Amino acid sequence: MAQTTAVDPAADADDTPPPSSSPRQALKANSASARERKFGRKLLLPAFVVSVIITQVPFLVTIYYSFQDWNLQRPNDRAFAGFDNYVTVFTGGSFIPAMIATIIIVGGSVLLSLVLGLGLATLLDRKFVGQAFARTLLITPFLVMPAAAALIWKWTMLDANVGMVNWALGLLNIPAVAWNTDFPLVTIIAVLTWQYTPFMMLILLAGLQSQSGEILEAASVDGAGGWRIFTAMTLPHLRQYLILATVLGTIMMIQVFDPVAIMTRGTGGTKTLSYLLYERAFVGLEVGEAAAYGVVTVILTIIVATLALRSVFKFLTEEGSRS
Amino acid sequence: MTSATATRQAPSRLGRKTTSGLVTLFTWFVVFVFFFPVAWMVFTSFKTEGAAATFPPQFVTDLSLDRYRDILGRGMGPYLINSTIASVGSTLIVMLLAIPAAYGLSVRPITRWSDMLFFFISTRFMPVAASIIPVYIVLQKAGLLDNINALAFLYVGINLPIAIWMMRSFFAEIPREVVEAAQIDGAGYFRELVRVSLPMVSPGAAAAALITFIFAWNEYFLANLLTSTLARTTPPFLGSVVDGRGQFLAALCAASTLAVLPVVLAGWVAQKRLVRGLAMGAIK
Numbered sequence: 001m002a003q004t005t006a007v008d009p010a011a012d013a014d015d016t017p018p019p020s021s022s023p024r025q026a027l028k029a030n031s032a033s034a035r036e037r038k039f040g041r042k043l044l045l046p047a048f049v050v051s052v053i054i055t056q057v058p059f060l061v062t063i064y065y066s067f068q069d070w071n072l073q074r075p076n077d078r079a080f081a082g083f084d085n086y087v088t089v090f091t092g093g094s095f096i097p098a099m100i101a102t103i104i105i106v107g108g109s110v111l112l113s114l115v116l117g118l119g120l121a122t123l124l125d126r127k128f129v130g131q132a133f134a135r136t137l138l139i140t141p142f143l144v145m146p147a148a149a150a151l152i153w154k155w156t157m158l159d160a161n162v163g164m165v166n167w168a169l170g171l172l173n174i175p176a177v178a179w180n181t182d183f184p185l186v187t188i189i190a191v192l193t194w195q196y197t198p199f200m201m202l203i204l205l206a207g208l209q210s211q212s213g214e215i216l217e218a219a220s221v222d223g224a225g226g227w228r229i230f231t232a233m234t235l236p237h238l239r240q241y242l243i244l245a246t247v248l249g250t251i252m253m254i255q256v257f258d259p260v261a262i263m264t265r266g267t268g269g270t271k272t273l274s275y276l277l278y279e280r281a282f283v284g285l286e287v288g289e290a291a292a293y294g295v296v297t298v299i300l301t302i303i304v305a306t307l308a309l310r311s312v313f314k315f316l317t318e319e320g321s322r323s
Numbered sequence: 324m325t326s327a328t329a330t331r332q333a334p335s336r337l338g339r340k341t342t343s344g345l346v347t348l349f350t351w352f353v354v355f356v357f358f359f360p361v362a363w364m365v366f367t368s369f370k371t372e373g374a375a376a377t378f379p380p381q382f383v384t385d386l387s388l389d390r391y392r393d394i395l396g397r398g399m400g401p402y403l404i405n406s407t408i409a410s411v412g413s414t415l416i417v418m419l420l421a422i423p424a425a426y427g428l429s430v431r432p433i434t435r436w437s438d439m440l441f442f443f444i445s446t447r448f449m450p451v452a453a454s455i456i457p458v459y460i461v462l463q464k465a466g467l468l469d470n471i472n473a474l475a476f477l478y479v480g481i482n483l484p485i486a487i488w489m490m491r492s493f494f495a496e497i498p499r500e501v502v503e504a505a506q507i508d509g510a511g512y513f514r515e516l517v518r519v520s521l522p523m524v525s526p527g528a529a530a531a532a533l534i535t536f537i538f539a540w541n542e543y544f545l546a547n548l549l550t551s552t553l554a555r556t557t558p559p560f561l562g563s564v565v566d567g568r569g570q571f572l573a574a575l576c577a578a579s580t581l582a583v584l585p586v587v588l589a590g591w592v593a594q595k596r597l598v599r600g601l602a603m604g605a606i607k
Binding site for chain 1: 597
């Protein structure tokens with residue numbers, strides 16, 4: 001597939017082989033390492049083949065479909081369509097709003113969960129009564145099945161009549177809000193933020209705990225205040241963890257479908273690219289047009305994911321293989 | 324968040340203990356707010372439908388297991404069984420494929436290993452949009468819609484990359500000397516993998532299996548689209564509990580509690596390993 005080969009992590013591989021392998025390969029006889037490589041390839045092959053069959057081959061077929069004029073209601077009425085489907089995608093008026101919805105939902109949720117996650121990680125990074133228990137409770141939202149989270153939030157938390165959010169607002173004398181009908185975008189971002197904050201928190205907490213206590217103490221002895229230590233030392237130390245959390249969070253959320261399908265059905269500016277494609281293909285039965293949306297979505301995702309992945313790829317592999 | 328850092332660093336003062344206590348209190352308040360939707364879900368699942376739908380909410384009311392009996396009586400059992408088959412089955416196959424692949428990638432780096440890694444990680448991030456239409460049409464033609472094995476097979480494709488990534492990072496931690504010593508003792512590559520390396524990464528393999536299981540158990544999009552009655556799994560079933568006419572809140576909460584229970588319990592038990600796996604080995 002294009003996104004895998006176009007980039008050149010191979011260059012990295014030649015320059016910086018994994019630390020564990022370089023001295024060994026230099027020492028070993030050529031024939032032995034060749035046999036070893038052959039063995040390695042054999043081990044890789046099954047997983048590689050399965051991955052190609054399930055993910056790569058269907059994408060090639062999707063590309064083929066995107067050049068077909070094909071509606072499932074008229075299955076026999078199939079013809080080559082040239083770039084017609086792509087023209088529909090870009091001039092049909094649904095694509096740009098869907099892209100904006102995706103950016104707002106993913107961007108908003110990533111940002112909010114990152115900030116909240118940083119706050120929670122900072123609160124948890126100190127000794128207090130029941131610390132382990134607090135952490136256990138805090139990771140729960142991330143473990144909750146997204147379909148259940150969407151339903152519970154929609155019907156018991158955000159419902160206009162019996163929702164607990166409105167009840168809490170009522171305690172503060174704030175009038176009830178019809179979240180689900182008036183602010184669908186907010187409801188989606190709320191659920192996603194609730195689910196992903198624990199994920200961000202866990203990564204950032206690991207970052208905070210890897211910070212050397214002695215250095216912080218020295219800074220404190222030298223008279224640096226809490227805020228100054230946080231901005232001058234903790235945040236720079238956290239930088240790579242923040243990047244990692246952002247990239248992984250974005251990649252997981254960019255395919256967001258469950259809360260949109262369950263809570264809003266794409267109404268009120270929540271029709272993301274993945275929901276739009278679903279609607280065109282499985283409600284409108286427009287295979288060709290939906291395939292074109294699919295191809296465009298994939299290309300956009302590849303661009304974002306490649307840029308994002310490349311920014312953390314070194315970090316992932318170096319940290320992972322360091323022993 | 325500043326105060327948290329401040330209290331740790333602050334020189335001892337009279338006010339220090341009070342500040343620390345306040346920060347702890349605030350922390351617990353935030354924890355309570357975050358956990359509240361889950362707690363409320365469980366609490367509501369024990370109420371009667373009437374009590375669940377009253378506003379302002381009732382905090383003291385008769386509690387019973389009746390909603391659980393109702394929801395199981397309405398046939399939730401088969402959905403839970405289907406979910407179990409799809410997630411356990413796909414997890415087993417994923418691990419069978421991922422362990423050798425990760426071993427091949429890490430302990431004996433093949434040429435252009437980094438290319439290979441990039442390939443596997445990128446398939447994980449390929450939107451379902453890329454493949455769903457042909458997959459649907461092929462399954463339809465082959466009569467495999469609403470087939471739990473077909474769903475499990477697709478879950479293998481989704482979860483394989485992340486499992487390979489995690490396992491690779493665990494294999495990479497095995498000291499070279501251990502592997503080389505086994506080889507000098509005359510163990511073949513395969514025997515070395517089974518006898519020496521595998522036992523050393525088994526805790527990591529458990530974590531990878533758990534994460535694979537979680538993703539499969541929670542998956543909604545494919546399950547909703549590719550199954551209808553026979554092979555329907557739990558996530559798409561939950562939505563059907565919502566009833567346009569009658570009251571459904573307590574039943575929905577009971578069904579959701581049952582649906583999230585296995586993953587939440589497993590996640591609580593294995594939380595330390597979970598973190599590392601989810602960060603794909605980038606964090607110890």
